[in-house]
Amino acid sequence: xxxxxxxxLHHPSLTTNKVGYTRxxxxxxxxxxxxxxxxxxxxxxxxxxxxxLDIEPHRVAKLSGIGCSSKTPDxxxxxxxxxxxxxxxxxxxxxxxxxxxxxxxYLGVSGDGxxxxxxxxxxxxxxxxxxxxxxxxxxxxxxxxxxxQFSATADRGSKSKKGVINSDSPVDLxxxxxxxGATYVARSFSGDKAxxxxxxxxxxxxxxxxxxDVISPCVAFNNHAGSTKSYDYVREHNEAVxxxxxxxxxxxITTDYAPGEVVEVLQHDGLTLRLRKLHDGYDPTDRxxxxxxxxxxxxxxxxxxxxxxxxxxxxxxxxxLNTSATPLNALGRQELCPGAQALAKxxxxxx
Amino acid sequence: xxxxEAVNDFVIKFANxxxxxSTSANELFAKAILRMGVPVSPRNIFPSNIQGLPTxxxxxxxxxxxxxRRGGVDMMVAMNPQxxxxxVAELEPGGYLFYDSTRPLPPSKFRADIHVIGMPLTDICxxxxxDPRQRQLFKNIIYVGALSVLLGVDGEVIEALFAEQYKGxxxxxxxxxxxxxxxxxxxxxxxxxxxGIRVRRAxxxxxxxxxxxxxxxxxxxxxxxxxxxxxxxxxPSSSVAEAFQKYCARYRVDPATGQNKFAIxxxxxxxxxxxxxxxxxxxxxxxxxxxxxxGVSLMTEFIGLAYFAEIPVTIINVQRGGxxxxxxTRTQQADILSCAYASHGDTKHVLLFPEDPHECFEHxxxxxxxxxxxxxxxxxxxDLDIGMNQRLCQPFEWDEAREYDRGKVMTAEDLEAGxxxxxxxxxxxxxxxxxxxxxxxxxxxxxxxxxxxxxxYARYSERGPDYVYNVQRLLxxxxxxxxxxxxxxxxxxxxxxxxxxxxxxxTSPAMHEALDVLTDAGIHLDxxxxxAFPFPQVVAQxxxxxxxxxxxxQNRDAxxxxxxxxxxxxxxxxxxxxxxFDGTPxxxxxxxxxxxxxxxxxxxxxxxxxxxxxxRECTA
Ligand SMILES: Cc1ncc(C[n+]2csc(CCOP(=O)(O)OP(=O)(O)O)c2C)c(N)n1
Ligand code: SF4
Ligand SMILES: [Mg+2]
Numbered sequence: 001x002x003x004x005x006x007x008x009l010h011h012p013s014l015t016t017n018k019v020g021y022t023r024x025x026x027x028x029x030x031x032x033x034x035x036x037x038x039x040x041x042x043x044x045x046x047x048x049x050x051x052x053l054d055i056e057p058h059r060v061a062k063l064s065g066i067g068c069s070s071k072t073p074d075x076x077x078x079x080x081x082x083x084x085x086x087x088x089x090x091x092x093x094x095x096x097x098x099x100x101x102x103x104x105x106y107l108g109v110s111g112d113g114x115x116x117x118x119x120x121x122x123x124x125x126x127x128x129x130x131x132x133x134x135x136x137x138x139x140x141x142x143x144x145x146x147x148x149q150f151s152a153t154a155d156r157g158s159k160s161k162k163g164v165i166n167s168d169s170p171v172d173l174x175x176x177x178x179x180x181g182a183t184y185v186a187r188s189f190s191g192d193k194a195x196x197x198x199x200x201x202x203x204x205x206x207x208x209x210x211x212x213d214v215i216s217p218c219v220a221f222n223n224h225a226g227s228t229k230s231y232d233y234v235r236e237h238n239e240a241v242x243x244x245x246x247x248x249x250x251x252x253i254t255t256d257y258a259p260g261e262v263v264e265v266l267q268h269d270g271l272t273l274r275l276r277k278l279h280d281g282y283d284p285t286d287r288x289x290x291x292x293x294x295x296x297x298x299x300x301x302x303x304x305x306x307x308x309x310x311x312x313x314x315x316x317x318x319x320x321l322n323t324s325a326t327p328l329n330a331l332g333r334q335e336l337c338p339g340a341q342a343l344a345k346x347x348x349x350x351x
Numbered sequence: 352x353x354x355x356e357a358v359n360d361f362v363i364k365f366a367n368x369x370x371x372x373s374t375s376a377n378e379l380f381a382k383a384i385l386r387m388g389v390p391v392s393p394r395n396i397f398p399s400n401i402q403g404l405p406t407x408x409x410x411x412x413x414x415x416x417x418x419x420r421r422g423g424v425d426m427m428v429a430m431n432p433q434x435x436x437x438x439v440a441e442l443e444p445g446g447y448l449f450y451d452s453t454r455p456l457p458p459s460k461f462r463a464d465i466h467v468i469g470m471p472l473t474d475i476c477x478x479x480x481x482d483p484r485q486r487q488l489f490k491n492i493i494y495v496g497a498l499s500v501l502l503g504v505d506g507e508v509i510e511a512l513f514a515e516q517y518k519g520x521x522x523x524x525x526x527x528x529x530x531x532x533x534x535x536x537x538x539x540x541x542x543x544x545x546x547g548i549r550v551r552r553a554x555x556x557x558x559x560x561x562x563x564x565x566x567x568x569x570x571x572x573x574x575x576x577x578x579x580x581x582x583x584x585x586x587p588s589s590s591v592a593e594a595f596q597k598y599c600a601r602y603r604v605d606p607a608t609g610q611n612k613f614a615i616x617x618x619x620x621x622x623x624x625x626x627x628x629x630x631x632x633x634x635x636x637x638x639x640x641x642x643x644x645x646g647v648s649l650m651t652e653f654i655g656l657a658y659f660a661e662i663p664v665t666i667i668n669v670q671r672g673g674x675x676x677x678x679x680t681r682t683q684q685a686d687i688l689s690c691a692y693a694s695h696g697d698t699k700h701v702l703l704f705p706e707d708p709h710e711c712f713e714h715x716x717x718x719x720x721x722x723x724x725x726x727x728x729x730x731x732x733x734d735l736d737i738g739m740n741q742r743l744c745q746p747f748e749w750d751e752a753r754e755y756d757r758g759k760v761m762t763a764e765d766l767e768a769g770x771x772x773x774x775x776x777x778x779x780x781x782x783x784x785x786x787x788x789x790x791x792x793x794x795x796x797x798x799x800x801x802x803x804x805x806x807x808y809a810r811y812s813e814r815g816p817d818y819v820y821n822v823q824r825l826l827x828x829x830x831x832x833x834x835x836x837x838x839x840x841x842x843x844x845x846x847x848x849x850x851x852x853x854x855x856x857x858t859s860p861a862m863h864e865a866l867d868v869l870t871d872a873g874i875h876l877d878x879x880x881x882x883a884f885p886f887p888q889v890v891a892q893x894x895x896x897x898x899x900x901x902x903x904x905q906n907r908d909a910x911x912x913x914x915x916x917x918x919x920x921x922x923x924x925x926x927x928x929x930x931x932f933d934g935t936p937x938x939x940x941x942x943x944x945x946x947x948x949x950x951x952x953x954x955x956x957x958x959x960x961x962x963x964x965x966x967r968e969c970t971a
Binding site for chain 2: 056057058059061063073074078079080081082083084085086089091092093094095096097098099100101103104121122124125129318321322323324325327328329331332333335336337338339340342343346347350351
């Protein structure tokens with residue numbers, strides 16, 4: 001068998017979720033990344049989020065590009081199909097896969113080199129098209145897999161492990177995603193699971209193009225003083241605009257909050273996100289204000305995190321293309337072939 | 352003075368200005384002849400430009416049904432002052448020059464050995480129409496009217512075509528009929544008709560249809576069950592995607608729900624186009640892209656992935672003149688090698704070579720089956736000549752009982768029953784492994800698709816034996832492919848011969864005509880038309896059975912010959928190059944001349960070994 005065989009007998013104390021799986025059923029192969037790599041924490045957060053949301057693992061398709069980050073889909077959701085595509089081109093493959101079967105959940109995992117350098121074009125266009133997906137960039141500011149060269153998200157003035165100062169302006173994936181029409185845009189930190197897991201859950205339940213930029217330190221090549229993507233730097237400069245307190249069906253919301261303290265966002269699949277505000281007056285449903293806020297605070301060297309923007313009325317590419325409710329890959333000759341009679345008519349018209 | 356005399360066998364060429372609306376008038380002219388039961392093969396010769404540059408429309412009329420470009424022009428309709436001199440020079444002695452005589456031209460602008468027919472088209476139009484656009488458009492119809500009288504084309508046939516075209520648009524219909532009559536009446540009154548060349552009703556068209564290869568390929572994708580198409584505009588392939596869109600609107604909208612049973616994405620480039628096709632193919636939908644040489648170049652990394660990770664992909668390559676932007680609106684067969692071996696590492700791909708729109712349809716549907724069956728990229732190698740020109744061909748056929756061959760896909764039941772699943776394991780001995788689609792089974796059959804090496808169970812492995820097992824299996828799969836692709840078509844000479852000829856794709860009609868001419872001249876050749884790569888066994892046999900085999904192709908470097916030499920280990924000295932690559936479609940005259948010259952040279956020097964067997968185009 002090509003999936004990782006797991007003992008079916010679980011420890012009785014392992015709790016199952018509503019679809020009958022334990023958290024372990026969402027795991028994958030043993031990671032081969034460096035100990036302490038931020039990417040592994042993100043894999044753990046994905047596992048947690050899928051388990052908590054009662055997603056059947058095999059209904060997820062995991063797609064990635066090339067890089068340490070792009071290897072991670074092998075390390076979670078072992079019962080899902082995965083596709084490690086080519087460097088920087090995961091978005092197009094994900095788009096095609098999504099068009100073929102609208103019933104699966106599409107999870108795209110990429111790196112900052114994969115998405116902001118070689119893949120910037122595909123990143124931009126997949127956002128423009130509004131492909132329904134969760135797109136996670138595991139952002140460490142370097143090319144981990146090719147041993148530490150600066151990537152396009154490295155901040156100007158940040159220092160490489162070898163002491164080189166980066167003089168290029170960084171690509172701001174959050175800014176691009178906002179500008180290009182992504183309908184769920186968030187940033188988080190691999191070291192803050194409490195923030196990250198709900199953000200992933202929110203993205204999964206979103207129903208449109210959801211993008212999460214996760215700062216994910218590379219312990220091998222970019223975790224030193226002078227780096228703006230190190231654990232220390234991000235902890236010191238993390239400015240969260242809000243926290244997703246929980247995600248539940250609307251009917252189950254019971255907790256009371258003081259007025260103005262929370263924002264509720266009803267998602268596509270009927271789940272409600274309850275956001276607790278951490279920053280005065282931050283409105284995550286105002287795209288322009290979000291762009292402004294992120295730019296302003298970024299300029300001060302802050303790492304703005306949280307759910308930066310969400311459009312509760314998101315639509316997706318299938319809606320735009322008016323594709324059939326039955327997935328295209330489930331249509332057969334009967335549904336697709338116009339038949340001999342139609343062809344005879346067509347022939348006649350061509351004489 | 353000599354006067355070319357020919358019934359139902361001549362070439363007429365229209366020299367126009369791009370963007371002047373001449374194409375539809377010229378097409379009308381060609382179709383009218385067709386409706387009289389006389390085969391025509393028109394060719395649009397156009398620049399890479401939207402308005403103002405020269406464009407030509409060449410119509411070969413041939414009751415015998417020869418559809419290749421003949422070479423030479425018997426009548427020129429010279430409507431473009433920019434190209435006047437060259438157009439006049441191109442006429443055969445004794446030919447006919449039709450022109451707009453509104454403004455007088457000095458005698459030096461004409462030739463003494465041609466017949467000149469002047470008609471004051473601009474004056475006629477200006478007298479009747481005041482709107483400049485109308486003057487332009489109806490001028491075209493007026494000359495069609497005049498030509499119909501000169502060449503004996505039935506006016507009622509043209510009117511019937513108008514009636515079909517403008518059904519429900521009575522005003523347009525009336526004004527077109529009126530313009531037609533203007534032209535016809537003027538010609539009857541003032542011109543010497545008919546000419547020495549003319550059209551006579553015949554019965555040589557039969558059941559055949561008149562259609563362009565790009566529309567046919569798009570229709571093949573509809574019939575073959577493609578649901579996802581991704582493309583990026585590039586001449587001469589764009590009309591494949593546009594036709595697919597059109598046919599989808601007609602055949603693929605669910606009447607009950609109004610929902611589309613297709614998804615078409617105009618991607619940001621060819622890399623994304625092929626990426627989308629790879630994603631859809633991986634996920635079990637039939638998908639294709641249409642492009643031309645530059646697009647294939649961009650796609651090559653993905654093509655390697657699809658080959659190695661074994662994902663069904665259909666690529667329609669409507670070839671044009673390369674390299675680089677090359678001759679974007681001219682035809683060539685010059686992507687044979689770049690497609691056969693596209694991508695890095697050891698790769699080989701299935702290529703199909705349709706000869707006309709009929710086969711564009713058939714091979715497009717076949718490509719989708721083959722891609723699924725073989726789990727690999729399949730190229731449909733057409734070219735501008737058959738892609739963008741309407742061609743008379745056999746009607747499309749579809750067997751109602753035909754099922755799609757979805758290849759080896761394990762179902763949830765297979766997995767549930769405990770069938771062993773090794774994604775890259777050869778269990779059937781044909782090199783083709785089984786695959787599973789995402790979402791099939793809760794606990795079984797998932798795997799991680801990747802371009803890196805892995806073992807037969809899709810587990811990451813850089814072990815030499817695992818790698819070798821896998822790439823050897825891919826070779827075996829390629830051998831299997833040779834038996835599944837459309838097989839070559841043999842056409843034996845009327846007598847035993849040591850000479851053979853191999854050709855493919857759009858060269859067919861010119862080759863068939865050349866074979867007739869050569870036979871009449873006493874040169875006998877067995878002919879083999881390749882319809883696909885990998886080469887089936889009969890190709891090797893054909894090479895063994897003949898001392899010398901001409902390989903006729905439309906590129907400079909004899910790419911098909913290289914492929915034959917490389918794949919079949921034949922002695923290159925026995926394969927004689929016949930190469931045409933100036934961007935115009937190959938002609939029977941060219942092939943005949945090249946082969947005749949070689950055969951005669953051989954006869955002269957039969958004692959000594961001929962060193963250079965190669966015939967090259969001398970005009971390029
Ligand atoms: C076409 C191509 N060029 C270059 C490479 C080499 N390469 C592999 S991973 C990588 C960079 C990955 O960086 P990133 O996406 O940030 O991932 P990380 O390893 O940092 O997680 C490069 C340049 C490649 N695989 N393909
Ligand atoms: S090199 Fe960096 S990114 Fe790659 S696994 Fe190691 S720590 Fe992670
Ligand atoms: Mg990186």
